[in-house]
Amino acid sequence: MKAPAEKSFEEKKKIHDKGIEEGAAQLTQEKVHQVVQQMLSAEGGARLKAYIETCSHCGLCSEACHYYLSNDNNPIYSPAGKVKQTIGEIVKKKGKVSVDFIKEACEISFTECNLCRRCVMYCPFGIDVAYMMLFMRRICHKLGVVPQYIQDTAHSHSATLNQMWVKEDEWIDTLQWQEEEAQDEFPDLRIPIEKEGADIFYSVIGPEPKFRAQLIYQMAVIMYASGADWTMPATPGWDNSDMCMYTGDVEMVARLKKVHFETAMRLKNKRIVMGECGHAFRSVHDVGNRFLGWKMAPLPVVHAIEFYYELLRDRKIRIKNKLSQPVTFHDPCNIVRGRGLHEMGRYVINETCKTFIEMHPNREHNFCCAAGGGVINCGPPFRNKRVTGNRVKADQLAEAKKKGAEIVIAPCHNCHGGLEDIIKHYELGMELKFLGDILYEVMEK
Amino acid sequence: MSHIRDWDWNRGKRVISDIHQWRETYGWVEEPHASPDGESVAAIVKVDEMAFSVCENGSPWESSFDKVWFLRYGPDNRAAALVSDTAMWTVAVSGTPWENWFEFVWDTKFGRFDGHISVSAQKDFAYFAVTDDTPWENTFYTISHLKASPSGRSAAATVQTKPINEADIAAFQKGCFTVAVNGQPWTQNFLNAWEIAFDAKEEHVAAEVRLSLEDYTIVVDGIPWKRHYASVWEPVFSPTDGSVTAPVRLADGWALAQDGEIIWKNRYFQLWHHIYSIDGSRIAAIVSSKFGRWTLAIDDKPWNLTFKDLVTDPALSPDGRRAACVGKTDGKWMIAVDGTAWNDTYDMAWPPIFSPDGRNVAAKTQKNGIYRMVVNGRPIQTNYKTLWNPVFSPEGDKLLIRGIETGANDGKYTRTVLSLAEILG
Ligand code: SF4
Ligand code: SF4
Ligand code: SF4
Numbered sequence: 001m002k003a004p005a006e007k008s009f010e011e012k013k014k015i016h017d018k019g020i021e022e023g024a025a026q027l028t029q030e031k032v033h034q035v036v037q038q039m040l041s042a043e044g045g046a047r048l049k050a051y052i053e054t055c056s057h058c059g060l061c062s063e064a065c066h067y068y069l070s071n072d073n074n075p076i077y078s079p080a081g082k083v084k085q086t087i088g089e090i091v092k093k094k095g096k097v098s099v100d101f102i103k104e105a106c107e108i109s110f111t112e113c114n115l116c117r118r119c120v121m122y123c124p125f126g127i128d129v130a131y132m133m134l135f136m137r138r139i140c141h142k143l144g145v146v147p148q149y150i151q152d153t154a155h156s157h158s159a160t161l162n163q164m165w166v167k168e169d170e171w172i173d174t175l176q177w178q179e180e181e182a183q184d185e186f187p188d189l190r191i192p193i194e195k196e197g198a199d200i201f202y203s204v205i206g207p208e209p210k211f212r213a214q215l216i217y218q219m220a221v222i223m224y225a226s227g228a229d230w231t232m233p234a235t236p237g238w239d240n241s242d243m244c245m246y247t248g249d250v251e252m253v254a255r256l257k258k259v260h261f262e263t264a265m266r267l268k269n270k271r272i273v274m275g276e277c278g279h280a281f282r283s284v285h286d287v288g289n290r291f292l293g294w295k296m297a298p299l300p301v302v303h304a305i306e307f308y309y310e311l312l313r314d315r316k317i318r319i320k321n322k323l324s325q326p327v328t329f330h331d332p333c334n335i336v337r338g339r340g341l342h343e344m345g346r347y348v349i350n351e352t353c354k355t356f357i358e359m360h361p362n363r364e365h366n367f368c369c370a371a372g373g374g375v376i377n378c379g380p381p382f383r384n385k386r387v388t389g390n391r392v393k394a395d396q397l398a399e400a401k402k403k404g405a406e407i408v409i410a411p412c413h414n415c416h417g418g419l420e421d422i423i424k425h426y427e428l429g430m431e432l433k434f435l436g437d438i439l440y441e442v443m444e445k
Numbered sequence: 446m447s448h449i450r451d452w453d454w455n456r457g458k459r460v461i462s463d464i465h466q467w468r469e470t471y472g473w474v475e476e477p478h479a480s481p482d483g484e485s486v487a488a489i490v491k492v493d494e495m496a497f498s499v500c501e502n503g504s505p506w507e508s509s510f511d512k513v514w515f516l517r518y519g520p521d522n523r524a525a526a527l528v529s530d531t532a533m534w535t536v537a538v539s540g541t542p543w544e545n546w547f548e549f550v551w552d553t554k555f556g557r558f559d560g561h562i563s564v565s566a567q568k569d570f571a572y573f574a575v576t577d578d579t580p581w582e583n584t585f586y587t588i589s590h591l592k593a594s595p596s597g598r599s600a601a602a603t604v605q606t607k608p609i610n611e612a613d614i615a616a617f618q619k620g621c622f623t624v625a626v627n628g629q630p631w632t633q634n635f636l637n638a639w640e641i642a643f644d645a646k647e648e649h650v651a652a653e654v655r656l657s658l659e660d661y662t663i664v665v666d667g668i669p670w671k672r673h674y675a676s677v678w679e680p681v682f683s684p685t686d687g688s689v690t691a692p693v694r695l696a697d698g699w700a701l702a703q704d705g706e707i708i709w710k711n712r713y714f715q716l717w718h719h720i721y722s723i724d725g726s727r728i729a730a731i732v733s734s735k736f737g738r739w740t741l742a743i744d745d746k747p748w749n750l751t752f753k754d755l756v757t758d759p760a761l762s763p764d765g766r767r768a769a770c771v772g773k774t775d776g777k778w779m780i781a782v783d784g785t786a787w788n789d790t791y792d793m794a795w796p797p798i799f800s801p802d803g804r805n806v807a808a809k810t811q812k813n814g815i816y817r818m819v820v821n822g823r824p825i826q827t828n829y830k831t832l833w834n835p836v837f838s839p840e841g842d843k844l845l846i847r848g849i850e851t852g853a854n855d856g857k858y859t860r861t862v863l864s865l866a867e868i869l870g
Contacts, residue, residue: 019614042696144658152612158637158655159605159622160589167587169549169567176512188473193514195476197793197811234515234551236589249658251676251694255639258717265757268793293715295737298755298773379612 017381019148020106027099027143035142036095039135044091048135051127052091055080061119061129066367067112070391077389079119079129082108086136106145109136111382112389115246115373116333121364130373138248146247149379153243156206158252161259162239163206172234174209178217182224186445189224191216194267195231201269201299202230203260205241205277205413212413215275218440222308225445226316230273237263240274242283246374250291257288261298271300273307276434278334278412279372286338303335305411308439309344312351318444319352325431326355327438328397328405330419331366332412340364345411348435352442357405359396367393369410371418386418387425393418394426401430411435452482452845454838458861462486462503464849465856471500479833480522483847483860487524489513499526499540506540513537515553521560525553536564536578543578550575556597563600565591573628574600581628586621592641601626601650603638624652624664631667638664640679644687651680651689663691663705670705678717685725692716692730701730701745709745716742718757722765729768731756741770741781748784758796762803769797769806780819782806787822795834800841805865807835807844818846820868827861828852844868 040048062068062078071077076085086105090097097105115130123129140146146154156165166174172193179191192198202223208215223230232238237259244252261284264272274280281303289297302310311317329349336342342363349356361367370390375382397408397419408423408430410416416432423430461484467474473491480486487501496509499516501524510528518524528537533546536553547566554563563576571584574591576598585604592601607621620634624641637655644650651665660673663680672693680691693702698712701719709716711734719730732742738751741759752772760769769782777790780797795809807820809832816832818825829848836845846861 022615142659148612148614151614152617155609155614155617159617160587167567167572168565168589169551172551173549176514190475192476251659251661254676265755268795270793293733293736293739294755296754300776 015107015381015385017107017147017378019146019151020103023143023145024099024103027102027145029099032097032099032102032143033095036090036097036139039139039142040091040095043138044135048087048091048132051132052083052088054125055083055127056125058124061123061127064119064122066118066370066392067389070389077112079113082113083129083132087132090136090139102140102143102145105136106140106147109133109140110147110150111375111378111385113373114333114368114370114375116368117337118333118365118368121337134248137246138250141248147378147382150243150247150374150377153377154247154249154252157242157244157256161236161256163241163243164210166206166209168236171209171238174213175216175232178213178220182217182220186221186224189220191220192231194234197268198229198231199270200228200230201264201267201272202232202274203238203240203272204275205280206239207413208275215434215436218436219275221440221445222311222317222436222443225443226311231267231269233263233267235263240272240280240284241277242280242288243374243377245279245283245287246377253283253288254291257284258292260284261289264299269299271302272297273302274304276304276411276413276436278332278338279414282334282338303339303341304436305335305341305345305348308348308435312348317439319442320444321442323353323438323442325406326357326404327353327407327409328357328359328400329362330359330369330408330410330415331363332410332415333366333368333372335412336366337364345435348439349409352438355404357400357403359400367396369393369415369418369422371414371421376414376417383421387421390418390422391426394422394428397423397428397430398426401428405430407431407433409433409435409438449482449836450839453484454843454862456843456862456864458859460854460857460859462858463856464488464858467500467503474500475516477831477849477858478516478518478524479847479858480518480524481520481836482522483836483845485518485522485524486858487516487518489516489526499524506537508537508540508542510537515551517553517555519555519560519562520558523560525562527551527553527564536562536575538562543575545575545578545580547575552591554591554593554597554600556593557595559596559598561593561597563591563593563597565589565602572604574602576600576627581625583625583628583630585625585630590639590641592643594643594647595645596647599627599643599647601641601643603641603652604630606630606634618658624650624667626650631664633667633669635664642680642682642689644682645684649682649687651682651691653677653679653691663689665689672702672705681719681721683725684721684723690719690728692719701728711742711745711747713742718759720759720761722761723763724765727761727765729759729761731759731770739772741768743768748781750781750784750786752779760797760799762799763801764803767799767803769799771796780806780808780810780822787819789819789822789824798835798837800837800865801839802841804841805837805869807837809834815851816848818844820844820865823869825863825868841865
């Protein structure tokens with residue numbers, strides 16, 4: 001790929017973000033010292049210290065990171081390099097860093113790391129760079145220096161308990177409208193709202209009712225055809241997503257996950273099935289639950305991949321005609337590295353598609369889409385940097401295309417956002433789909 | 446208003462309606478709902494190609510609508526549903542729509558004791574609440590967290606009083622939200638306001654708020670507590686002395702605070718859903734005193750019994766001497782009373798309910814798709830495909846069971862009054 005990677009370094013210096021600039025303008029040196037030191041003593045316990053002391057700067061993690069590879073092996077983009085420029089410097093200086101430093105560290109931790117944890121697999125000591133980037137982001141949150149667009153999303157979460165400023169009536173209206181549309185095709189189909197005692201509580205992320213309501217339609221058809229006993233709530237708590245997890249606002253993460261789980265518990269549903277999203281899965285299964293005091297999720301949480309797998313394995317859904325166009329598969333890191341759903345994903349693809357072409361590297365070694373970890377949510381100012389920072393993904397896709405793949409399947413909303421931009425920017429001419437799109441297309445209805 | 450004393454407390458079973466027949470008549474029958482006294486059962490049905498109504502005890506409401514949803518019974522045994530006609534919405538009570546129509550209505554809230562109804566509503570992109578067909582005079586940019594007072598005559602909600610342009614994070618952080626009580630907003634705005642509580646006399650209102658990105662506290666009648674916390678959960682008014690308690694997060698864990706002062710000594714990984722006994726003498730709360738272990742604490746004393754997955758639905762007997770909850774460990778649902786779990790485990794368990802004299806506890810449970818009523822740990826041998834929560838008679842000597850049976854009475858909605866003596870042998 002002959003994308004302009006060289007430019008990114010210069011571009012980086014020119015980026016102006018209101019959230020970072022205006023947040024930093026309110027800061028004093030004293031405030032920075034006070035907050036950072038307090039964070040180091042209260043929350044930056046043994047783990048942070050051990051990681052920083054253990055890193056031998058061997059550089060084995062560098063080749064793991066798509067930013068490093070896509071920026072011509074520029075060491076400032078290597079995982080260890082990013083740690084050094086952010087939290088490493090803070091620890092070294094015992095918190096005595098400047099306001100300008102915070103601005104720089106904010107930009108690095110929020111927009112140059114997807115928290116994809118690929119590097120962890122390549123570090124001989126298992127150092128979790130993503131954890132350190134998150135720690136840096138939490139400091140930024142405490143200082144009020146957070147990129148504008150992702151902060152706006154966090155505000156939406158707190159005000160509406162969903163990611164997209166979807167009002168309560170708009171949510172219900174969307175479900176009713178999707179039900180009506182679907183009834184033109186299947187007169188008996190229902191989207192059962194607030195059905196107490198239903199087996200399945202189905203949750204989605206904010207962008208579904210806002211921009212991709214057809215996904216709710218498709219899932220309703222899948223539920224209908226499989227005879228599932230399911231429901232969606234009429235109250236906030238329907239959104240399983242979580243940008244506060246990525247801004248370091250853990251108190252809000254807890255509030256969001258509490259509402260989500262308690263909505264399912266109020267309806268006495270036995271398990272939560274969620275749509276195709278990676279980070280939301282991480283937040284309900286791994287982060288928010290623990291912050292609230294639940295070692296595991298209090299109700300079983302099932303990602304859409306597992307759910308489709310179940311339906312196909314148990315023959316609750318039958319396939320009419322497999323998809324004829326060749327497909328490739330992007331393994332979303334939060335559900336693959338984070339949960340090991342890669343083989344189930346492949347099972348679903350093999351059941352629904354005629355020709356499957358692997359991307360390389362794949363499964364838990366797959367490269368991130370560069371949208372995750374809240375990076376895409378930092379919005380337009382950082383778009384170019386994100387797209388040029390993932391040339392390796394474009395290479396991966398192009399190679400799959402050379403082998404014949406016409407469709408990229410990505411079972412994660414964020415991945416869709418990221419891959420769409422990459423496909424466009426690098427002029428790859430590939431189609432992008434969710435697993436649900438394909439299942440809906442090929443199933444017996 | 447029907448009083449529980451006036452309900453039919455004669456022992457015995459009555460078949461009220463055969464739901465199978467409804468299905469034959471209408472084809473489209475949604476989940477049935479039973480009235481608190483058990484005398485009525487209703488479901489949303491399709492009466493025509495494009496027309497929906499509610500079937501109650503076998504007969505449809507006189508009016509039909511383009512759409513009907515959220516059918517529920519109020520404590521006065523009247524059914525209310527949200528209905529639409531030519532793209533406008535309102536509430537229909539026992540089939541009669543309110544006079545006012547709106548672009549959308551949702552979040553029906555009943556008072557606990559009377560038949561007053563509030564809903565959230567939207568018209569011309571303005572948001573407000575409506576109580577018993579009377580809309581608030583003031584409208585807002587959004588409404589959420591609607592709460593009805595104990596009688597249902599008053600309503601309060603979180604409202605947005607200032608617009609926020611797209612991605613205007615500075616405007617948000619100045620505060621655009623507050624609580625409105627019967628349409629009157631508090632004067633101070635906050636970043637956020639969430640769960641709302643009324644006092645027993647319906648004179649005071651408290652809520653959870655966020656003052657800055659990091660500071661949370663409780664506000665009572667618009668005035669924040671002096672102390673701020675890393676987080677707070679839902680406040681509750683004492684039923685007797687008017688004080689307000691709320692779980693608050695301190696540096697060393699969660700604690701219970703009263704009017705801003707910490708009153709429980711223990712610190713917990715988690716502490717929420719605290720409840721008072723009717724006489725105000727005791728407080729119970731769901732707590733996690735060890736990471737990943739959950740239980741009930743009564744007046745800051747946790748039970749020895751803990752659950753791994755979760756604890757929910759805390760209950761105190763009216764005199765506060767006994768406590769119960771639903772707990773779950775390794776995927777098995779249980780009911781625990783006074784620190785001991787009943788022997789059986791379930792696929793799902795509903796809130797345990799104390800008899801007024803505090804001597805007995807009943808709960809709806811589900812196992813292998815079959816619902817059963819369980820009293821003091823002993824199942825009653827009638828199988829249901831749908832069951833509602835049990836109701837004890839005012840003296841506590843009888844139990845009303847409402848459900849749609851399987852087996853010999855398959856598909857029939859029955860109302861059964863059993864004496865505790867016959868249940869417990
Ligand atoms: S983007 Fe992924 S590989 Fe790169 S530093 Fe962050 S977590 Fe590591
Ligand atoms: S691989 Fe591990 S030890 Fe080596 S530089 Fe990276 S983080 Fe440090
Ligand atoms: S967006 Fe997708 S690939 Fe990227 S971090 Fe999230 S799950 Fe991973």
